[in-house]
Amino acid sequence: MAELQLQSPGKQPTIRDVAELAGVATSTVSRALSNPGRVNRVTRERIEEAAAQLNYIPSSQARGLSSGRTQTVAVLVPDITNPFYFDIIRGAQHQLKAAGYTQLLVDTEESAEMEADALQKMRRSADGFILAASRLTDAQLAEAAAQQPLVTINRAPAIAPTVVIDTPSAIIQALEHLVSLGHSRICFVGGPATSWSNAKRWQAFQEETTERKLTTFSVGPFAPKTTSGAAAADAAVHTGATACIVFNDLLAIGMLQRLRERGIRVPDDMSIVGCDDIFGADFCNPPLTTMASPIEQAGRVAVSMLLSRLNPQYGGTSRRLAVMPTHLTVRASTGAAPVR
Amino acid sequence: MAELQLQSPGKQPTIRDVAELAGVATSTVSRALSNPGRVNRVTRERIEEAAAQLNYIPSSQARGLSSGRTQTVAVLVPDITNPFYFDIIRGAQHQLKAAGYTQLLVDTEESAEMEADALQKMRRSADGFILAASRLTDAQLAEAAAQQPLVTINRAPAIAPTVVIDTPSAIIQALEHLVSLGHSRICFVGGPATSWSNAKRWQAFQEETTERKLTTFSVGPFAPKTTSGAAAADAAVHTGATACIVFNDLLAIGMLQRLRERGIRVPDDMSIVGCDDIFGADFCNPPLTTMASPIEQAGRVAVSMLLSRLNPQYGGTSRRLAVMPTHLTVRASTGAAPVR
DNA sequence: ACAAGGATGACAAGCGATTGCCAAAAATTG
DNA sequence: CAATTTTTGGCAATCGCTTGTCATCCTTGT
Numbered sequence: 001m002a003e004l005q006l007q008s009p010g011k012q013p014t015i016r017d018v019a020e021l022a023g024v025a026t027s028t029v030s031r032a033l034s035n036p037g038r039v040n041r042v043t044r045e046r047i048e049e050a051a052a053q054l055n056y057i058p059s060s061q062a063r064g065l066s067s068g069r070t071q072t073v074a075v076l077v078p079d080i081t082n083p084f085y086f087d088i089i090r091g092a093q094h095q096l097k098a099a100g101y102t103q104l105l106v107d108t109e110e111s112a113e114m115e116a117d118a119l120q121k122m123r124r125s126a127d128g129f130i131l132a133a134s135r136l137t138d139a140q141l142a143e144a145a146a147q148q149p150l151v152t153i154n155r156a157p158a159i160a161p162t163v164v165i166d167t168p169s170a171i172i173q174a175l176e177h178l179v180s181l182g183h184s185r186i187c188f189v190g191g192p193a194t195s196w197s198n199a200k201r202w203q204a205f206q207e208e209t210t211e212r213k214l215t216t217f218s219v220g221p222f223a224p225k226t227t228s229g230a231a232a233a234d235a236a237v238h239t240g241a242t243a244c245i246v247f248n249d250l251l252a253i254g255m256l257q258r259l260r261e262r263g264i265r266v267p268d269d270m271s272i273v274g275c276d277d278i279f280g281a282d283f284c285n286p287p288l289t290t291m292a293s294p295i296e297q298a299g300r301v302a303v304s305m306l307l308s309r310l311n312p313q314y315g316g317t318s319r320r321l322a323v324m325p326t327h328l329t330v331r332a333s334t335g336a337a338p339v340r
Numbered sequence: 341m342a343e344l345q346l347q348s349p350g351k352q353p354t355i356r357d358v359a360e361l362a363g364v365a366t367s368t369v370s371r372a373l374s375n376p377g378r379v380n381r382v383t384r385e386r387i388e389e390a391a392a393q394l395n396y397i398p399s400s401q402a403r404g405l406s407s408g409r410t411q412t413v414a415v416l417v418p419d420i421t422n423p424f425y426f427d428i429i430r431g432a433q434h435q436l437k438a439a440g441y442t443q444l445l446v447d448t449e450e451s452a453e454m455e456a457d458a459l460q461k462m463r464r465s466a467d468g469f470i471l472a473a474s475r476l477t478d479a480q481l482a483e484a485a486a487q488q489p490l491v492t493i494n495r496a497p498a499i500a501p502t503v504v505i506d507t508p509s510a511i512i513q514a515l516e517h518l519v520s521l522g523h524s525r526i527c528f529v530g531g532p533a534t535s536w537s538n539a540k541r542w543q544a545f546q547e548e549t550t551e552r553k554l555t556t557f558s559v560g561p562f563a564p565k566t567t568s569g570a571a572a573a574d575a576a577v578h579t580g581a582t583a584c585i586v587f588n589d590l591l592a593i594g595m596l597q598r599l600r601e602r603g604i605r606v607p608d609d610m611s612i613v614g615c616d617d618i619f620g621a622d623f624c625n626p627p628l629t630t631m632a633s634p635i636e637q638a639g640r641v642a643v644s645m646l647l648s649r650l651n652p653q654y655g656g657t658s659r660r661l662a663v664m665p666t667h668l669t670v671r672a673s674t675g676a677a678p679v680r
Numbered sequence: 681a682c683a684a685g686g687a688t689g690a691c692a693a694g695c696g697a698t699t700g701c702c703a704a705a706a707a708t709t710g
Numbered sequence: 711c712a713a714t715t716t717t718t719g720g721c722a723a724t725c726g727c728t729t730g731t732c733a734t735c736c737t738t739g740t
Contacts, residue, residue, distance in 0.1 A: 012464060014726055025690050030728060040688065060465045061404040062726035065695045070401065080430045083423070083619065090420045093447055102465070105445045107433055124352060125400045125442070226623070253623055279423065283566070283593055285625035354696060365720045370698060380718060402696035405725045 013054040022050040033058065073306060074104040074126035076115055078133055082224065082250060083278040084295060088132050088153060091299025099307050101127075110223075112136050112194065119144045128306045130299075131155070135194045151306040153298055154197045157321040161309070163302045167197060167275055168204030170291035170326040174245055174273045175208050177289075177328055182337035183243040183271060187236045189255070190220025191247030198247055201275070205245060217241050222251055229254015237264060242271065242337045249274035249281045249290055256284055256333065267335030277329055286332035293326045353394040362390040373398065413646060414444040414466040416455055418473055422564065422590060423618040424635060428472050428493060431639025439647055441467075450563075452476050452534065459484045468646045470639075471495070475534045491646040493638055494537045497661040501649070503642045507537060507615055508544030510631035510666040514585055514613045515548050517629075517668055522677035523583040523611060527576045529595070530560025531587030538587055541615070545585060557581050562591055569594015577604060582611065582677045589614035589621045589630055596624055596673065607675030617669055626672035633666045 019026040024043060032039040032047040039047075050056075064070045075092050077085040089105065096103050104126055108115040112135040119129060128149035134141060138159055144150060145160040152162040178186060188205045191198040202218070209216045217239035222228040224247060233255040236244045246252040252274030259266055266272055266286055274281060277292035301322045308318050359366040364383060372379040372387040379387075390396075404410045415432050417425040429445065436443050444466055448455040452475040459469060469490040474481060478499055484490060485500035492502040518526060528545045531538040542558070549556045557579035562568040564587060573595040576584045586592040592614030599606055606612055606626055614621060617632035641662045648658050 012726095015728095016726080026727080027691080027729075028689055031689085034728080038688080043689085055460075057461060057464050059405070059726055061401045061410065062695090063728075064401040065399070065405055065697085065726080066728045068695075080426070080433060081619075083426075086420070086423075086426060089445070090447070093420060093445065097447075102462075103445050105429070105433065105443050107430070107437075120395075121397060122442075124397050257623055279421075280620040280623065283597055283620065283625065284623045355698095356696080366697080367699075367721080368719050371719080374698080378718080383718080399696055402725090403698075405696075405727090406698045408725075 012059070013056045015056075015058065017054055018047065018051045018056050021054065022047045069127050069310075070125055071100060072102045072104055072126045073128050073130060073303065074106055074118070074122050075130045076106045076108050076118055076132065076134070078108055078110045078115075078135060079224075080105070080107040083280065084248065084250070084276050085132055086279070087295035088130075088299035088302075091296035091301075092130055092303045093299075094296075095300040095303035095307075099303075101303075101307070108135070110135060110192070112140065116140055116144070119148070119150075123148055127310050130302050130306060131160075132299075132302075133195060133197060135192075149306060149309050151302045151309075153302050156196060161305050161318075161320045163298045163305065163322045163324060165197075165293045165295070165298055165324045166326050167291055167293065168200050170275070170293075170328060171201055171204040171245065172208050173328040174289075174291060175205070175212065175214075177330065177334065178243045178245075178271060178273070179212065179214070181243075181271065181334060184337070185215045185217070185239075185241045185243070187217040187219060187239050187241035187244045189222065189232050189236055189244050189246040189251060190218060191222065191224050191251065193221045195224075195247075201245075201247065220247070222247070224248050224250050226250050226254035226257070229256070230258040233258035233262070233264075237262070237270065242269075243273070243334070244270065245273045245275075247275060249276045249278045249288060252288055252290070252333075253280060253284050256286070256288070260285070266333050269338055271334040271337070273328075273334060282331065289331045289334040290329055291326050292329040294324050298322075298324050352399070353396045355396075355398065357394055358387065358391045358396050361394060362387045409467050409650075410465055411440060412442045412444055412466050413468050413470060413643065414446055414458070414462050415470045416446045416448050416458055416472065416474070418448055418450045418455075418475060419564075420445070420447040423620065424588065424590070424616050425472055426619070427635035428470075428639035428642075431636035432470055432643045433639075434636075435640040435643035435647075439643075441643075441647070448475070450475060450532065452480065456480055456484070459488070459490075463488055467650050470642050470646060471500075472639075472642075473535060473537065475532075489646060489649050491642045491649075493642050496536060501645050501658075501660045503638045503645065503662045503664065505537075505633045505635070505638055505664045506666050507631055507633065508540050510615070510633075510668060511541055511544040511585060512548050513668040514629075514631060515545070515552065515554075517670065517674065518583045518585075518611060518613070519552065519554070521583075521611065521675060524677070525555045525557070525579075525581045525583070527557040527559060527579050527581035527584045529562065529572050529576055529584050529586040529591060530558060531562065531564050531591065533561045535564075535587075541585075541587065560587070562587070564588050564590050566590050566594035566597070569596070570598040573598035573602070573604075577602070577610065582609075583613070583674070584610065585613045585615075587615060589616045589618045589628060592628055592630070592673075593620060593624050596626070596628070600625070606673050609678055611674040611677070613668075613674060622671065629671045629674040630669055631666050632669040634664050638662075638664050 015026045015029050019029045032044040093103050106118045132153045141159050155162050219235035222232045274288045274290035277290045281288040281290050355366045359369045372384040433443050446458045472493045481499050495502050559575035562572045614628045614630035617630045621628040621630050
């Protein structure tokens, strides 16, 4: 008396069920599904049909247990809220999905401890890591890189494979732009002290302004959030500069709001250049002149670099460094320097 | 002669290594770590020390294999790019992390097929699902809900446990607001045809405008992106309405841009009300009057509902429905109706 | 037509944890 | 001090799948 048992809830079909239905051994099923060609075509088709009929999906857990791989990549970002990382997440997601990987998203809340912790805790559950704007020290990062495959985004190339968004060269473009508008008193509005990008941008700013013999100021560090914009704007205005190069768009947008509140006209009284060209930079008021980065592409490239390391057989030159070009996008937040 | 073997790369310590170092059986280690109290305190401490010394992390794969659980929840959103979902992701992430779960992020690209596919494929790798603004049909959704634990966000409560953001009542507030400003010719700018939220908003709009005997128009459906805003704006203007209630902020912001291009002043010639109060709604030009939703909280509540289902022992009343209140946030995109 | 070689598929041993069962040890009691 | 109860911890089976080994069967060449 055959028991009819379809969809006994919670009970998932196993490779054994498929083998039984197809009348073969489980090993044959395994090979037929993951290594076709090792199995007779007719048999394989029979197995595939049985699998489809049972709605069979292999358990990634069991599969990972023997293979030691999880087909999973963890993406660590300092702040999920920040649109900049959205684009990275999106690019990574896209590329991972295409390669049959799953994305584990982790928000490290701008904390080096949380980042290190996640790196440890997830060591076993992810095949590799993408560290966007890591807040780790060089030493911590080197240690982590020695333990597991990882690719950083916007971090010194010496330590681990990395994708660098070339904002320093964009800084030069931005300065060129400001100078051509007649500005000579320029303020750098700094981001988080632990940010490598911030350090690089500041360095480029200093070098270039020194060479051009410009009068410069700097304020900060500020948290990269719109809410820090008010303090940043006030500080920048106080310096007497006529133009600001701001760590990122989030902060710049916050400044824009504050300046309007205070009746300081942008760009008439003060020009503002942001960085990243995030969502919103084009429709804020006034639209923001900013250094546009191919952020999503950076996420994609980072994943590619990681995957080519994880699967060397698929080749792909395992570069240790990818530099993403940037360019200045001029909108309405920059204009001629005010006449004194 | 003891071999010194620290950090043999790629080789992770197993429970056996810990057992050996501590001089006990693996089962004792397992119990000591996951069920303290079943093991002598002294022994447990010895084991914990050994584990710490080896930097041991249990393999979630192996653990999952025997327990059948993955400590993982998949969050499916139609469009990672949309800031609305960012907040949901963020809320979910927060709550999941607090409960020791990991978030699997999936972008279903506004496609019901991809959504159904992900639901199938990840059946084994996630303990449960959060479906934000599912594009599935009721039938598909019911089937999916029968197969695995899931919680929907903004979907009819009859089918699966759900968190509903009460935008219909916000629509009424918005209409009240517009009427009080003297508007009587109001246009509904519709979102995706497959969106349940859109249907509910449209229904609320119709009921309320009928009751108030207002002259109404509707245009759409439009994709919920800023780039669709141009077409939406043109269509809305063409109706002759003096105010628009727009499916969501993304579309509304796109409309704002187009209207400015065309020299149609907001709010002087046309008032615009958005929905969701996403990132950017406060700094676009003009700042957008919108129906603000506690989106992040919705993500959190959805996770709570799911987890209380996954872990009934921890109790928590397993509600099938949570309604999140909304309210109108008035900014500068609405104003008095133009005199004819 | 027969041997050599290649395809094919069954068996069984892991992968790293959990857990039921039971024996040994410790604590409690009369 | 013996008897009984309670703790403690070891053995081994199990979760679902992969993979090395090897016997069997089918091709193909001479």
